[in-house]
Amino acid sequence: MARFDVTDAEWALIEPCLPVAATGPLPRRARDQFNGILWRFRTGSGWRDVPERYGSWSTLYSRFNAWAKAGVFQALMEVLIAEAAARGQVGLELVSVDSTIVRAHQESAGLAIAGETLDALEQALTEEKGAALAQQPPVLRVMRRRSHSARTARAVRTRRRSTIAPPRAAAAGPGPRLPGSAAPGAG
Incomplete structure (x- = not known):
């Protein structure tokens, strides 16, 4: 063995x-x-x-x-x-996640919490730390999500910008000739 x-x-x-x-x-x-x-x-x-x-x-x-x-x-x-x-013998202190392989959605960067839930969390934090909330560093932040209409308007603007073709530059010459075609003005 x-x-x-x-x-x-x-x-x-x-x-x-x-x-x-x-x-x-x-x-x-x-x-x-x-x-x-x-x-x-x-x-x-x-x-x-x-x-x-x-x-x-x-x-x-x-x-x-x-x-x-x-x-x-x-x-x-x-x-x-x-x-x-x-x-x-099961202990959650042994559980870990390797953050190098965890993928997060782009909207997962902020935490949206209802006002009463945020108040309850802040109260619990105050009781746990034993310090007044004003003396503690900010831990939670409320992030307001854009409304559906604001996201849609932004997507339309982005799409509109990408579909508008840029103005063509003035051609410097007659352009490329295909093999076997006559030169301009010949013939």
């Missing part, structure tokens, strides 16, 4: 989630293959760099690809989270 391979207790939770073919031999090295897939993603290396102790890299890739398409890893995550929750 290598340094970061799954333990026997971890394997007891993982093994029932892995698919077993209805026909054909069972994968004898399913645990080694699973450890090889984990090794590849833990190290960030290529499939061809997976150590031979886990099996052939092409077999590992094929197994990973089949399991991913079958939704095995999603089901495995759900089972492991449910097991951790049953044991009381």
Whole structure:
């Protein structure tokens, strides 16, 4: 067993989630293959760099690809989270999102809050911080969204500007001649 391979207790939770073919031999090295897939993603290396102790890299890739398409890893995550929750070991402080891959809509830059909701949030902030609201730096800002008619008018102006053709410059000469055509004034 290598340094970061799954333990026997971890394997007891993982093994029932892995698919077993209805026909054909069972994968004898399913645990080694699973450890090889984990090794590849833990190290960030290529499939061809997976150590031979886990099996052939092409077999590992094929197994990973089949399991991913079958939704095995999603089901495995759900089972492991449910097991951790049953044991009381789920903590939201461990949840994080890598903001380098999160896409946000262009209108998500501001927060639109109703007046009474903003008042309630400011009151809660005042009570939590123990300082008067005037002494605290501004945390929330109300952003008024443009009405539908204002957005439509702006879109029409933009569209109108882009469809108006710029004036043509005076031609410097007669323009390009096509091969085989006579020169102007000839003939």
